[in-house]
Amino acid sequence: MDLQEIIRDIKVNRSLPSDDELRGLPYKKAFVYGRVSSQAQVKESRESIRDIAKQVMRAKKDGYSSGLTFEEVAKWLESMQGGADINRLLEDGDIIVDCQDLGLSGSLDENRRPGLAHLQRRVESGEAGAVYLTEGMSRLSRDRDRVLGYKLLKLLKQHNCRIRTTDGVYNPAIPRDWNHLAEDVDRSAEEMKMSGIRLGNRRAEKAADGEHVGSPVCPGYIVPIKGQNRDGSYIFDKWQVYPPHQKVVTEALQEVVRQGSLSRAVRALGARRVAFPFFPEELKYMETRSALRFYLKDSAGYIITYNALKGLATNLRLIGIWQWGHALKEDNQEPVVPISLFEQAYTIATATKPKGRAAYAEPMEWSGLLYCYNHDEPRRISSLNTLQRWSCRPTLQTGNSDSCLQIADRFLTPPLTREFLRCLDLTPHAEAVLEKLKSEVSQHSLDESQQRRREAEIRKRIADLERYLGSDDPEREATYWRLIREEKAKLELLKQMPATPKATPVDLE
Known part of the structure; x- marks a missing residue:
């Protein structure tokens, strides 16, 4: 090999790959990724689903070896369209086909899209070298941000x-290519943003007409189904009064008026075990649409807590007024309770008591540190400063004021404080601590004295060597300078390491 051939080989080895080489196929394995945004599209978008099979054939034409055929992949995709519970992942030879994300939105991240997570793992491991998409980057991501x-x-x-x-x-x-793909990402994001604006406007128009738009249904109402879309989703009518829950709402607001206080009303309702009954089987869909899903539950039904009762007493929808944003529409639906009853309950729920003179109660010493073990999981005990008592009332919020624990502070704080201070008392160990300190001080003084003596010896040695300088013998002169530098280095090192003995802790056992 002559010089020109050697130079040419070096240039070839060191040159960057061309664009054609970077786009070359086949490269590693082909990953065919399939996704559409909803289950309705899975069933109806037959061409979009068949495009996945076409991409498999395109990968084979690009040079990837696999035994998959168009008919086999198309039949597999049709089974998924029909709702069959089958494996949504195929791998044969150099081709991987992943349809796990069919029916999932492109705005979801890899934590909620198993197909995308699988793609990332294959790329990071170096197995996948080409991603086959039916419609560009919008199949991978439709993230608005x-x-x-x-x-x-x-x-x-x-x-x-x-x-x-x-x-x-x-x-x-x-x-x-990066710029082209980035433009695709930006275009998908803008499309999602505009789609959200259009859907939001349509939703606002429906809400302005008093129609159900997906917000939680107020207790006392149900939202009846009046039809079904092609994708299987329900079409809802306006809210209707549900008598079993209407009775509970009326009783709860009457109790607020009778007691004149939300707290007393909650306790009274809890004592009588008043609760919203569970929905029957024919209204099972309401369990995920009613605001009652946020309530606490027990065997009797949905429990009325303080916050729940306050929400009922201030909810204008109970008297037929529809609220959406800043818009109010009267007589939109049948009222659950009479207006006069709601007005009285609303006044009590929103009333603010005049502030009295501030009363200061000294904080109790063990506040927040004591727990009640009468439960499966220990509960923190409440400190009642003004009463100087400790109390455990785990069911107060649900209307039950019974306490499983009531202890006067004088029975807890004094003995606990005495025991705590006894554990911190180091008086018996005072002599041992003082003796240890004395020995450390003596040792420190001795070390300082020895260090000063060593420094004086080194300085004397340097002074003696400096007196020999000025010799006619260059070799001897160089030796004196070398020794002087060594002694000065020793002196600097000694200064950087002061004689400070390491203190050891005193064993107080």
């Missing part, structure tokens, strides 16, 4: 992974 899309682009760029679409082959490692 663009965070997920650019995160995926960066991952594909780091691993030199190609993106194969119906338009061609792209590699994010090529600046021009």
Whole structure:
């Protein structure tokens, strides 16, 4: 090999790959990723689903070896469209087909999209070298904030992974291809934003007409089903009064008026075990649509707590007024309770008591540190400063004021404090501590004295060597200077290491 051939080989080995080489296929394994945004699209978008099978065939034409056929993949996809519970992952030869994300939104991240998480693992491990998509980057990400899309682009760029679409082959490692794919990410984000605006406007129009738009249904009402969309989702009518729950709402507000206080009303209702009954089987869908799903539950039904009762007493929807944002629409639905009863309960619930003179109670010493072990899990005991008592009332919020524990402070604080201070009393160990300190001080003085003596010896040695300087013999002169430098280095090192003995803790056992 002559010099010119050697230089040519070195240039070839060191030159960057061309764009055509970076886009070259086949490269490692092909990952065919399939996704549509909803279950309705899975059933209805037959062409979009068949495009996944076409991408498998495109991968085979690009040089990837696999025994998969178009008919086999299409039949597999049709089974998923029909709702069959089958494995949504195929792998044969050099081709991986992942349809785990069919029916999942592109705005979800990898934690909620198993197919995307699988793709990332295969790319990071170096197995997948090309991602086959039916419609560009919008299949991978429709994130409005663009965070997920650019995160995926960066991952594909780091691993030199190609993106194969119906338009061609792209590699994010090529600046021009990166810009093209980034524009696709931005375009998808803008489409999602505009779609959200359009859906929000339609939702606001329905809400302005007093129709159900997905907000939690107020206790006392149900939302009847009046139809069904092609994708299987329900079409709801306006709210209707539900008599079993209407009775409970009326009784609860009457109790507020009778007691003149929300707290007393909660205790009275809890004592009588007044609760909203569970929905029957034919109204099972209301369990996820009623605001009662946020309530505490027991065997009797949904419990009325203080916050729940205050919410009922201030909810204008109970008297037929529809609220959406700042808009109020009267007589939108049948009222659950009479207006006169609601007005009285509303006045009590929103009344503010005049502030009296401030009363200061000295905080109790063990507040927040004591627990009651009468329960499966220990509960923190409440300190009643003004009464100087300790109390455990775990069911107070649910209307039950019974206490499992009531102890006067004088029975707890004095003995606990005495025992705590006894554990901290170090008087018996005072002599041992003083003796230890004395010995450490004596040792420190001795070490300082020895250090000063060593410093004086080194300085004397340096002074003696300096008196010999000025010799006619260059070799002897160089030796004197070397010895002087060594002694000065010893002196500097000694100064940097002061004689400070390490203190050892005193064993107080």
